[in-house]
Amino acid sequence: MENKFIPVCEPMLAGNELKYVTDCVSTGWISSAGKYVDEFEKLFAVYCEAKYSVAVSNGTVAIHLALKALEIGSGDEVIIPSFTMIASAAAVCYTGAMPVFVDVDKDTWNIDPTQLESKITAKTKAIMVVSVFGNPCDMDSVYAIAKKNNLKVIEDAAESHGALYKGKKVGSLADITTFSFFANKNLTTGEGGMVLTDDIELYKKVKYYKNLCFSLDAPRNYIHEDVGFNYRISNIHAAIGLAQTEKADDYKAMRIKNGKLYESLLENVPGVVFQKVNEGDEKVYWMNAIVIIEENFGKTRDELVQHLKQNQIDTRVLFVGMHQQPGLLKYGCKPSGDFNNTEFLTKNGFYLPSASSLTEAEITHICSIIKNFQTQ
Numbered sequence: 001m002e003n004k005f006i007p008v009c010e011p012m013l014a015g016n017e018l019k020y021v022t023d024c025v026s027t028g029w030i031s032s033a034g035k036y037v038d039e040f041e042k043l044f045a046v047y048c049e050a051k052y053s054v055a056v057s058n059g060t061v062a063i064h065l066a067l068k069a070l071e072i073g074s075g076d077e078v079i080i081p082s083f084t085m086i087a088s089a090a091a092v093c094y095t096g097a098m099p100v101f102v103d104v105d106k107d108t109w110n111i112d113p114t115q116l117e118s119k120i121t122a123k124t125k126a127i128m129v130v131s132v133f134g135n136p137c138d139m140d141s142v143y144a145i146a147k148k149n150n151l152k153v154i155e156d157a158a159e160s161h162g163a164l165y166k167g168k169k170v171g172s173l174a175d176i177t178t179f180s181f182f183a184n185k186n187l188t189t190g191e192g193g194m195v196l197t198d199d200i201e202l203y204k205k206v207k208y209y210k211n212l213c214f215s216l217d218a219p220r221n222y223i224h225e226d227v228g229f230n231y232r233i234s235n236i237h238a239a240i241g242l243a244q245t246e247k248a249d250d251y252k253a254m255r256i257k258n259g260k261l262y263e264s265l266l267e268n269v270p271g272v273v274f275q276k277v278n279e280g281d282e283k284v285y286w287m288n289a290i291v292i293i294e295e296n297f298g299k300t301r302d303e304l305v306q307h308l309k310q311n312q313i314d315t316r317v318l319f320v321g322m323h324q325q326p327g328l329l330k331y332g333c334k335p336s337g338d339f340n341n342t343e344f345l346t347k348n349g350f351y352l353p354s355a356s357s358l359t360e361a362e363i364t365h366i367c368s369i370i371k372n373f374q375t376q
């Protein structure tokens, strides 16, 4: 075991993936027409307890479509957390609107609702929340502010397939929710995404913009009332997605089991801090992120990451805040206030290996290397 390389994340394709993909190839249904797109959309909506679903080519364009459906564009502002993956912000820029950043809570690492109101202006149209690493956001607090200020709520749930907020599935909480099925996500199609909503009008707009604004009622008339996008997913990718969704509860259970094992093995190590989950919620452990408090751990995050690397254990540092992204500053973002919690996570946090397929022996091995290094 000592010499075996442990990657930070690899997909698990343990169900009907190959069978369904083979069916696509052998029948010739390899483009975006085909039964797997419909079946994947239906099953994933059922899994997330949402009414309507549209499968798309990736999680980034899913967010773009959600924003388009809400008619967000040039001159508008969308509030997003500063601690997220770049796609949340980039998708806002695609519409011509301006992303406005709010720092995250120091314990949950999700958008801090107490800082939201100070960022709302006459131009604000929506709040985008991101359930970071599969940890549900405090939606009641976000909605209270959204309602009071007449704002829409979008959830970028790219990291939280199957997570529960107060017993309800992420995917049915916001006005519109998006998912990613990139290879390292809890459910994957290789590349893929999904938009979910309970609002039929938003659903129709997402379908319309996804497919170049072909008329939904008369697609063969070749008249396009708006400028749309080709964000279609292929039947092959959807075939993998259907097989993954069939086993969604199994994959979720594996991530949770692994995440909880890390927590229990490292809970007494001084200076190792985990993300906090609000009472009554269920996190689905996309990535097992930890933060190293140098004065208690005795070594820096970078020293630990280096030590793990020497032991064939792959890791990744956490996101750099949106307020520090050169591309977003060039676009015109003008971050205001402080982002201390985001900067703290960027400087001191990293992911441990997180694949669903990790074994108990591998996790135990990784944790003992961390513990031994701390006491060295």
Ligand SMILES: *Cc1c(COP(=O)(O)O)cnc(C)c1O
Pocket: 058, 059, 060, 061, 084, 085, 087, 088, 130, 156, 158, 159, 180, 181, 182, 191, 192, 193
């Ligand atoms: C992965 C991810 C995305 C982007 O998804 P892609 O499918 O890679 O385009 C968006 N937001 C968050 C928070 C993500 O983690």
